[in-house]
Amino acid sequence: xxxxxxxxxxxxxxxxxxxxxxxxxxxxxxxxxxxxxxxxxxxxxxxxxxxxxxxxxxxxxxxxxxxxxxxxxxxxxxxxxxxxxxxxxxxxxxxxxxxxxxxxxxxxxxxxxxxxxxxxxxxxxxxxxxxxxxxxxxxxxxxxxxxxxxxxxxxxxxxxxxxxxxxxxxxxxxxxxxxxxxxxxxxxxxxxxxxxxxxxxxxxxxxxxxxxxxxxxxxxxxxxxxxxxxxxxxxxxxxxxxxxxxxxxxxxxxxxxxxxxxxxxxxxxxxxxxxxxxxxxxxxxxxxxxxxxxxxxxxxxxxxxxxxxxxxxxxxxxxxxxxxxxxxxxxxxxxxxxxxxxxxxxxxxxxxxxxxxxxxxxxxxxxxxxxxxxxxxxxxxxxxxxxxxxxxxxxxxxxxxxxxxxxxxxxxxxxxxxxxxxxxxxxxxxxxxxxxxxxxxxxxxxxxxxxxxxxxxxxxxxxxxxxxxxxxxxxxxxxxxxxxxxxxxxxxxxxxxxxxxxxxxxxxxxxxxxxxxxxxxxxxxxxxxxxxxxxxxxxxxxxxxxxxxxxxxxxxxxxxxxxxxxxxxxxxxxxxxxxxxxxxxxxxxxxxxxxxxxxxxxxxxxxxxxxxxxxxxxxxxxxxxxxxxxxxxxxxxxxxxxxxxxxxxxxxxxxxxxx
Numbered sequence: 001x002x003x004x005x006x007x008x009x010x011x012x013x014x015x016x017x018x019x020x021x022x023x024x025x026x027x028x029x030x031x032x033x034x035x036x037x038x039x040x041x042x043x044x045x046x047x048x049x050x051x052x053x054x055x056x057x058x059x060x061x062x063x064x065x066x067x068x069x070x071x072x073x074x075x076x077x078x079x080x081x082x083x084x085x086x087x088x089x090x091x092x093x094x095x096x097x098x099x100x101x102x103x104x105x106x107x108x109x110x111x112x113x114x115x116x117x118x119x120x121x122x123x124x125x126x127x128x129x130x131x132x133x134x135x136x137x138x139x140x141x142x143x144x145x146x147x148x149x150x151x152x153x154x155x156x157x158x159x160x161x162x163x164x165x166x167x168x169x170x171x172x173x174x175x176x177x178x179x180x181x182x183x184x185x186x187x188x189x190x191x192x193x194x195x196x197x198x199x200x201x202x203x204x205x206x207x208x209x210x211x212x213x214x215x216x217x218x219x220x221x222x223x224x225x226x227x228x229x230x231x232x233x234x235x236x237x238x239x240x241x242x243x244x245x246x247x248x249x250x251x252x253x254x255x256x257x258x259x260x261x262x263x264x265x266x267x268x269x270x271x272x273x274x275x276x277x278x279x280x281x282x283x284x285x286x287x288x289x290x291x292x293x294x295x296x297x298x299x300x301x302x303x304x305x306x307x308x309x310x311x312x313x314x315x316x317x318x319x320x321x322x323x324x325x326x327x328x329x330x331x332x333x334x335x336x337x338x339x340x341x342x343x344x345x346x347x348x349x350x351x352x353x354x355x356x357x358x359x360x361x362x363x364x365x366x367x368x369x370x371x372x373x374x375x376x377x378x379x380x381x382x383x384x385x386x387x388x389x390x391x392x393x394x395x396x397x398x399x400x401x402x403x404x405x406x407x408x409x410x411x412x413x414x415x416x417x418x419x420x421x422x423x424x425x426x427x428x429x430x431x432x433x434x435x436x437x438x439x440x441x442x443x444x445x446x447x448x449x450x451x452x453x454x455x456x457x458x459x460x461x462x463x464x465x466x467x468x469x470x471x472x473x474x475x476x477x478x479x480x481x482x483x484x485x486x487x488x489x490x491x492x493x494x495x496x497x498x499x500x501x502x503x504x505x506x507x508x509x510x511x512x513x514x515x516x517x518x519x520x521x522x523x524x525x526x527x528x529x530x531x532x533x534x535x536x537x538x539x540x541x542x543x544x545x546x547x548x549x550x551x552x553x554x555x556x557x558x559x560x561x562x563x564x565x566x567x568x569x570x571x572x573x574x575x576x577x578x579x580x581x582x583x584x585x586x587x588x589x590x591x592x593x594x595x596x597x598x599x600x601x602x603x604x605x606x607x608x609x610x611x612x613x614x615x616x617x618x619x620x621x622x623x624x625x626x627x628x629x630x631x632x633x634x635x636x637x638x639x640x641x642x643x644x645x646x647x648x649x650x651x652x653x654x655x656x657x658x659x
Contacts (some may be wrong), residue, residue, distance in 0.1 A: 001049055002062040002074055013057030018057060027225075032077055040076065042069040042225070066260070068217040070224040071231070076262040081268045081392060082202050082230040084178050085159045087122045089202075089232055090264035091392040093337040094329050095293035097161055097266070098318060099125035100300075101308035101362075102138060103145035106152075111154040111300045113314035120322040122337050123179070124149070124158040124294055129165045130307060131185055138306040143172045149177040159246045160202060165361070167195040174199060184208050184236055184271075187219050197226025204295070204633030206234045206268065214320055217261060233257060234295060235286075239262030246274025246311070249282055251289040258290060266293040270311045276302065279313055280321040287328055289456055293337075296321075330452045330542060337388060351477040370396035373547075374406045374415035377498035380522025381502040382453060383419045384500070386545045390419075390449045396487070402497070403433055407440050410550060418548045423591075424453070425542040427476045434607050436594055437548075437649055438565055445563050445650025446554040447547040455481050455536045456520045458503055458528040463512035465531050472502035473517035481517055483537040503528060546650075556653050559622045562587075563649040566633055569605065578633050607649075622651055 002070065003021075005014065017039065027044040041052075042064075049061040051211050081090035083203040087097050098121035103109050113124050128145030130138060141148075146162060155158035159178035164170070165186065173180070179202045186192055187208035197204055203223050207216050220231045234252065237247025249272035257265050267286030269279045283294050299305045299312035313321070322336070329336050373395050375383035387397045398415050400406050406418040420433045437443065455477055470492040471478075471485065477499050478485065485491065496502040502516035507526035515531065516522070523530050546563075568574035582589055591609035596602075614620055630646045 001052070001064055003041060004059045004062065004410065005037045005039065006057050006059045007036065009037075009057035011402065013055075017052070017055050017057060020052070029070070029080075029229075040070065046483070056578050059391045066217075066455065067214070068221040068261075071217045071220045071261050071263060073260055073262055074291045078262065080230070080262045080264060082232055082264055084123065084202055087159055088267065088337065088392055090292045092334055092389045093293075093392060093512050094287055094325060094334050094482075095121040095123070095124050095323065095337040096121050097293065097295040098298045100305065101297050101312060102127040102130050102306055103141050103149050106148045108300065109148055109152045110155065113156045113158060115300060116298050116318060117156040117158055119315065119319040120326075120336065120338060121158065121298075121318075122154045123161055124156070125161045125181075125297075126152075127163050127307075128173075129163065130170060131163070131165045131183060135320055146173050146176045147424060147590070153178075164192070164196060167192050170199065174201075178202070179204055179232075181234075182206060182219075182223075185217065185453050187211055190219075190222055193219060193222035194226045196230045197223035200227045200229075202230035202232065203228055204232045204234050204266070206236045206414075207238065207250075207253070209239045209247070211238070213256060213260070217257075220261075220263060231263050231625050232293075233261070233263050234268055235265065235291075236268035236472075244568075245272070245278065247272050248285075249273065251285055254291055255285070264292040265290075266295055267291045268295045270295075270297040270308070270313075274311045276311055276313060276317070279323065280317065283321055284324055284328055287325055287334065288332055290332070291643060294325075322555075330450055333452060335449070335451075372398055372410035372415040373417040373419055374398040374400050375419045376400055376403050376406050378500035378504050380503055380519055380525045381498055381500035381515075382451065382519060382543060383421060383545065385519060385521055386449050386451050386543075387419050389451055390447075390547070398559065403436055407436060407443055407548070410548060411440070411442055416549060416553075418443075419449075420548060421543050422448075422546045423544045424476065424480075425540060426480055426536075426538055429593055433546075434593060437546075437563075438595070438605065438607075442551050443548050444551045444554075444648075445652055446549045446556065447652050448544060448561075448654050449547065450542050450544045453480070453536065453541040453543050454519065454534055454539075455499075455541075456530040456533040457484075457515050457535055458513055458518055458520075458523045458526075459506060459515040459531050460510050461527075461529055463515065463529075467512040469513040469532075470506055470513045471515045471517060472496050474499050474502070477502075477517045480537060480541060481535045484532075484535040500525075510638070511584065536585075548650075556651060559651040559653050560612050561654045562612060562622075562626055562651050564608050564610065564626075564630065564647065565605055565649060566608070566630070566646040567597070567603070567605050575606070581629055581632045582608075584632075585625065587611070587629055588613075601657070626651070 014433045018028050021041045024047045026041040029040040031038050049063055053061045064072055064074045069075055079090055083086050094191040098116040100112050103126040109126055126149045128140050130140035149160050161179040161181055162177055163181040163183050179302050180196050181204045184206045205220055225230050237249045240248040241246050254265055269282035273282055297312040302309040302312040305312055326336050371391055373387045378399055384397045387395055400409055409415040410418045421430045422433050423429050431626040472494045475495050478493055499518035503522035503526045506514050506516040507528055520530055568578050593607040594604040597605050634646050
């Protein structure tokens, strides 16, 4: 049963409830959600819910109707996010696990780890003990395989995943393995499930060859009931009468599971289809269906593989697949997870930062103190959504009145980071923030995040589309929905400072003739209903935000992007010459924006985004490479003998920070 506690419950009442439940042989889990705290109580002996409901501090009791208790959505309303050494499975990210079917040698697994890490995998897979249909097939390297898998993972900063086939292997494996995998053939090996669950480590549970979804969730219940809280469900294809592929990948299981359980769900397209060239499209389909991640077989030489070579991707195929996933993920409201960088110095992220410069990992929620990120707008603003996406709800979003206040909060120490919109794919650049970044020399860009913008028409509960007479929103939001609004010519358009401000205003008025254009998140926050969703004219509507911090407080170990500002002499060909220097140094220009220089009519400053050439990935090397190029630019950035500004706004890794 689920016991919802009163929001102001006293500690002694909470302890009294816990003792009562445990006295009745129930196992109690306390779960603190965003809006309420609950006790999840499960056990072999049932008690009358009314005996619990009358206890002081109990708001209500919800019986769990499913045979799987702890795995059910009733037991835990919020989705579980499994944290594996900083890598998170679940939430808004798509996490990719990759590696060969089997560990065959130290050289093979080291090369595999290097290639998948370079392409964007966040965990390394590889079998040390292999359950094979034929007793004569390669059975794995056993203990030695587990050890060298661990060494490869450590060498490239990847947690390791491997299958356990027998409980007798636990003593050998437990100190080396980050995530245990229970294979399809062992899904209902209940004694193995109990023993692995008791280790309290994360477990990937693959669906059995012919298992129903309920049987699968009951197997997960064994793990949860035995001690682990971190179970990841893996759809790997089921056996049907179809012979064109190795198995039939049941992607419909993903949305079904999403309604039944809070556990994260990943997909194994390699074992599902069993044919190399069919793996990438099914991987993309899994992401589109809502999977939290993928587990894919990749081998440096599939033709030489000792097992499952036919379904193992070449490293080049895996790299292409990862690029495609990067493109697809924002369309379905996700982003691709990337490896946390090695930390250096003390953690950061609160109102006060460490004296040591923090590493990029701290942006990702690896900090020991809560991360505070300022944004412009109220609750439900798209910038707040960007913060939640990037930190996977692990940061505190600090609302401010405008973009200048965001920067003031960062400079004044009230927030470690700021989230600023810089460009929309339809409306173009946010010029105010280009100017803000130019003016604030103590602020630098440390990352970026892109989210898809989906507008909804929000109104009070009594409103309908026919009752609306006025619609409120930010000017850009109104323009992005012009086709929808054109169909309502009698509506009056009223501009507000933000989309969230429009939602708050409409909610406060409670007038059924007024509506707001904002996010669906704003509807939940302000108690409004969405009369119509997806009203933007072009569904390919994305906003790129930059994450800013005080200069010198955060560094990126492996930057691949830079943002700079510069001016050129007021003479023919000066801009051409400046861009030629960028080309000379292998700096790829991805965006160039001109802004007027205040107080100097008809003079312009240029804002440029650059990608750094491969081979200069280390922070020190990248900074020196860029400094050399900018020093050459300064030579031509003169007018009447006065050197104009050439300044780096930030060195960052867009891949690490794309969430």
